[in-house]
Amino acid sequence: MTEIGLGIVGCGGIASVHADAAQRSGFRVVSCWDSHADRAHALAAKVGATASTSLESLLAHPSVNAVVVAVPTDVHAHCAKAALAADKHLLLEKPMALTVAECDSICAAAERSKGRLQMGLVCRSASASQHALHLVRSGQVGQLDFIQARGVRRRGIPGLGGWFTTRSRSGGGCMIDVGVHLMDLALHLAGWPRVLRVSACAASRFGSPIAAYRSAEMWGGPPRIDGTFDVEDAAIALLRCEGGLSIEIDVAWAANIPEGVARDGLLLRGAKAGVHFEIFGSEVRSVVERDGDLHDEVTAVQPPHGWDAAWDAQYRRFGQMIGGLGEPAATAQEGRDLQRITAAFYESAALGREIEVR
């Protein structure tokens, strides 16, 4: 593959993961930009790129063919539309934007652009997810009745007091942050059935008062004691889909759960087999009934290094899409659909009843 010049917009926590995966996967990071110039300089120095002084100058860089947008969610739409207007290929971090209307404006910009858009929904690219998809698509799981998707941290609120925990900047808490990955992966594995109704409950217990929150480490930290926490830190949702499938999502940034009593990952309950995997794990567990007995199996997945392998696979798909050799690993339309379901989630949690997905 010809080397693709990449510009990185937003040089915070996830940007260096992008930069490393991109450099391993046939991209060259050419330029970095962040509203905090020191962050752009630090990432640029680390990867041998230059730091741009504005979004416009990054987009005008002659060697930037593709852009990754990894800024807080309230800035996604602005940066994404600017990149697409400049005809750059775009890898846009999840969640797509704050609202469905913003997603619509990004989709419209993508329609007009010579650049193509791939959503940053990296969990799909994990080896275990790929293996589970193979089991579903080859018919080995049979008709799916239930998917249970779980991502529960005992203490893992990101950037407490900053944009992650400020609804006007993030769109919400753990559901739009982590739950959107679980929702996406469950729907992707199920062949993207239409979600008809959502019933959701959300709690906000651990993030406030900010000074009282205890955790050993914090993504996007340290906490800002005088900051804002007005989002949910735990949520449960039931999605009823066309065709009878239900998807249960259990997600938390913080929860009092005894160690080891519940496993994160996805559990697929089908007519022929049941499948469980941790998204970035190295094995997939399954059970089938044969001659009246239940047979359990554990399959090692390849490549086994879950997190790095998933990021590399995401960038390989992005590179193939840019080269005209394939479709995006996750489409703009899917990013928009996730936003519709997320909006129904928040409406349901606020009203305390089931909501039709519009």
Ligand SMILES: NC(=O)c1ccc[n+]([C@@H]2O[C@H](COP(=O)([O-])OP(=O)(O)OC[C@H]3O[C@@H](n4cnc5c(N)ncnc54)[C@H](O)[C@@H]3O)[C@@H](O)[C@H]2O)c1
């Ligand atoms: N795919 C994943 O697993 C994953 C993991 C973490 C974060 N994310 C997503 O990546 C994005 C960034 O998350 P993060 O954890 O890196 O956050 P972060 O807070 O660590 O980094 C965000 C960066 O954006 C910069 N920024 C803020 N406002 C800006 C603006 N107006 N213009 C330019 N730069 C601006 C900040 O200075 C900061 O350096 C979010 O959309 C988040 O949901 C995805």
